[in-house]
Amino acid sequence: MNVAKALLSIMTLTSLTACTALPAGPSRSTGPLVIQEQGSFAAGGKVVSTPGTYDNNNPAAQGQTFHGDxxxxxxxxPQNPKxxxxxxxxxxxxxxxxxxxxxxxxxGFQTLFLRRGFxxxxxxxxRRGRAGNSTVAATIEPTPFDQLFFDQFRIGKWPDYFDNVQFDRKPETLDQFFRSVTPNTGPYDADVISDAMAALFDKTGPGILFSHSQAGGPGWLTAIKSENVKGIVALEPGSGFIFPEGELPREMPSAAGTLTPEAVPLADFERLTRVPIVIYYGDNFPVEPTTERGQDNWRVRLAMARLWVDAINKHGGDAQLVHLPEIGIRGNTHFLMSDLNNVQIANLVSEFLEEKDLD
Amino acid sequence: MNVAKALLSIMTLTSLTACTALPAGPSRSTGPLVIQEQGSFAAGGKVVSTPGTYDNNNPAAQGQTFHGDxxxxxxxxPQNPKxxxxxxxxxxxxxxxxxxxxxxxxxGFQTLFLRRGFxxxxxxxxRRGRAGNSTVAATIEPTPFDQLFFDQFRIGKWPDYFDNVQFDRKPETLDQFFRSVTPNTGPYDADVISDAMAALFDKTGPGILFSHSQAGGPGWLTAIKSENVKGIVALEPGSGFIFPEGELPREMPSAAGTLTPEAVPLADFERLTRVPIVIYYGDNFPVEPTTERGQDNWRVRLAMARLWVDAINKHGGDAQLVHLPEIGIRGNTHFLMSDLNNVQIANLVSEFLEEKDLD
Structure with a gap:
């Protein structure tokens, strides 16, 4: 049977070779993605109605409805999902x-975390992007904010890049960055957003929330409204720092305006103590006051986030804050998930998820 | 060597079995999708500037730019792409x-055609969705149009569905349909759209354009502006029927308003004669005038599209129009690519692409 054994060995090799030419599973960091299912849908929202009777052949507002919010x-x-x-x-x-x-x-993080099996x-x-139907009207002006964004998102101090910035300096990169901006199509409303997010978590079941910047606030509210939020990764939260009534820290003035904490009932706040939370902030802003507006904006947010983490933990929660320069990771802008070192940031997040049994 | 031959045969089978347990190539109609690469970007657009000097620490409009349009x-x-x-x-x-x-x-068509290897x-x-930054201001009102859309997109005559309609009647389906609506964030402008589309075709290289409804017009303009458009599949084009100057057909009144053809220079029109074009229209509207507004809208569009196809072919082009009921396909709404029989529609499109050597 030696011939057979040899053949068996050869065929096994051949078989493996043939198969590895096909795409591998979700742990691949490069190569093809294997997607079990993909698609899109709306979640949450309202229906508003106009009184009267609809006339099919002479339609006006009367008797019609509008789906929005x-x-x-x-x-x-991915295949074999976590x-x-x-x-x-x-x-x-x-x-x-x-x-x-x-x-x-x-x-970006979409595909990086898909590759990691999530x-x-x-x-x-x-009221943003493809969910543009707002039940409240809005006027959109072409507001020239590029230079303000360059400063406030800590790419540098316009027109200069920060020396260590984790942002590619090709002009076309900055062009793509500015074109990722898209306006509100209705008034910003953290409750409207978190209501829809809770409806989304009804559909997904238990899951992990990643929030960026302004989404910090609606993110906490989502975890208050939905028990399906099992962990939160907040990248540079910028708004909606909520504390229990009677436990508000002082507001924090800065060169970019005053950051004011917001009060919620203690019972709501305590819902945030049920899930592990990590917050990350990047580089290139001081921890002492500065007259540099774009940077001072983040000084107070970092300071407020530290108080927030303390409050969560004082109430029995599990929150942590990572100021990246303190662990030797330098040069990050406000967009941690897109920076040149975004794989390193994703690795940090993966370690957190593993540590908290969320993966 | 019979044992070896038998083993060879067994191992080949085993090998095949092992491999088919992994995702297959792009021709799979079900099962995992194998994606070689995915991502997003902006194409085209303008930069507008405000005069003056930007002050980093007291930013106003002065000296700032805005990326839009x-x-x-x-x-x-997909893996092994066409x-x-x-x-x-x-x-x-x-x-x-x-x-x-x-x-x-x-x-929908996104994933169906990915599966077919494209x-x-x-x-x-x-000025729509995630490309919301418009260089021209707009006011967005929550206009109640659900019932008008139900009629105009030929799901039925509100509140009744057409008997044969290829649209699922679960209430949550209609809810999702209404929530796919999203507003303009700036004035509709076929030139702005087709300029950006031509910039996109610069990036993609030679490709096929699928247009739906109002995109018909910007679609023709894109093919005039970009030689990379190698074929057009137009689903229920609804606007922008362009003819050579001096060859305009009469405008067409209807219960939904008057449809007016538009003039372009002959040289531009003739650029459309270089590529194969197919147009599809669905069911549930008459070819004779009716007082039913939602249906009469499509009567004139079908009639104008027939004249348009004739004009293209008269000038040496290769255009065809398929009115689906005439080939026995009934019940289609305005959204052919999402209807219950959308695989059948995709098959028709695939046959066209094969016939024209576009696949």
């Missing part, structure tokens, strides 16, 4: 675009 | 959402 979600489920999906919620002036391809053309849901929040 | 594209390239990608452009009140999951939760690019046109 829902979110839009695009999801991908049990908890990740839901990613963008910040101000952004859409789900924030989590996709980086401005310089590399893979089902990934990308959200356009109510 | 670009489109947003999300692309997926040579020509498909670029899909949505219609009025819609976004790339049009081509994704159907309102009743099945795969790289697929989904567009949010300038």
């Amino acid at each position: 829902h979110l839009y979600a695009f999801y991908q489920i 049990p908890l999906p990740i839901v990613m919620l963008h910040g101000a002036y952004q859409s789900a675009r924030s989590w996709e391809t980086t401005s310089d053309g590399r893979e 089902p990934v849901y990308l959200v356009d929040q109510p | 670009h489109l947003y594209a999300f692309y997926q390239i 040579p020509l990608p498909i670029v899909m452009l949505h219609g009025a009140y819609q976004s790339a959402r049009s081509w994704e999951t159907t309102s009743d939760g099945r795969e 790289p697929v690019y989904l567009v949010d046109q300038p």
Whole structure:
């Protein structure tokens, strides 16, 4: 049977070779993605009606309805998925675009975490992007904010890049970055957003929430409203720092305006103590007051976030804050998930998820 | 060597079995999708500037820029892709959402054509969805149009569904359909759209354009502006029927308003004669005038499209029109790519692409 044994050995090798030419599983960091299912849907929202009778052949507002204030979600489920999906919620002036391809053309958190085996849901929040139908009217002006964004998102101090900035300096990269901006199509409303997010978590079941910037606030509210939020990864939360009534820290003035904490009932706040939470902030802003507006904006947010983490933990929760320069990671802008070192940031997040049994 | 031969045979079978347990190539109609690459980017657009000097620490409009009027594209390239990608452009009140999951939760044209091996690019046109930054201001009102859309998109005559309609009647399906609507964030401008689309085709290289409804017009303009458009599949084109100067047919009054053809220079029109074009229209509207507004809207569009096809062919082009009921396909709404029989429609499109050597 030696011939047979040899053949067996050869054939096994051949078989393996043939198979590895096909795409591998979700743990691949490069190569083809294997998607079990993908698609999109709306979640949450309202229906408003106009009184009167609809006339099919002479339609006016009378007797018609309008669907709005829902979110839009695009999801991908990799083969052999991990049990908890990740839901990613963008910040101000952004859409789900924030989590996709980086401005310089590399893979963003959407695809990086898909490769790590997580089902990934990308959200356009109510009144933004593909979820543009707002039940409240708005006027949109072409507001020239590029230079303000360059400063405030800590790419540098316009027109100069920070020396160590984790942002590619090709002009086309900055062009793509500015074109990721998209306006509100209705007034920003953290309750409208978190209502729709809770409806999304009803559909996904238990999952992990990633928030960026302005989404910090609606993110906490989502975890208060939905027991399906099992962990939160907040990248540079910028708004909506909520504390129990009677336990508010002082407001914090800065060169970019005053940051004011917000009160919620203690019972609501305590719902945030049930899940592990990590917050990350990047580089290039001081911890002492500065007259540099774009940087001082983040000084007070970091300071407020530290008080917030303390409050969560004092109430029995499990929150931590990582100021990246303190662990030797330098040069990060406000867009940690798109920076040149975004794989390193994703690795940090993966370690957190593993440590908290969320993966 | 019989034992070895038998083993060889067994091992080959085993090997095949092992491999088919892994995802198969792009021709699979079900099962995992194998994506070689996916991502998103902006294409085209303008930069507008405000005079003056930017003050980093007291920012106002002065000296700042604004990036707008670009489109947003999300692309997926399957393993072993066919040579020509498909670029899909949505219609009025819609976004790339049009081509994704159907309102009743099945795969839309995005994933169906990925499975057939085409790289697929989904567009949010300038001033819509994730490409919301418009260089021209707009006011967005929550206009109640649900019932009008139900009629005009030929789901039925509100509140009744057409008897044969290819639209699922679960209430949540209609809810999802209404929530696929998203507003303009700036004035509709076929030139702005087709400029950005031509910039997109610069990036994709030679490809096929799928247009829906209002995108018909910008679609023709894109093919005039870009030699990379190698074929057009127009689903129920609803606007922008262009004819050579001096060859305009009469305008067509209808219960839904008057449809007016538009003039372009002959040289531009003739650029449309270089590529194969197919147009599809669905069911449930008469070819004779009716007082039913939602249906009469399509009567004149079908009639104008027939004249348009004749004009293209008279000038040496290769255009055809398929009125689906005439080939026995009944019940289609305005959203052919999402209807219950959307696989049948996709099959028709695939036959066209094969016939024209576009696959």
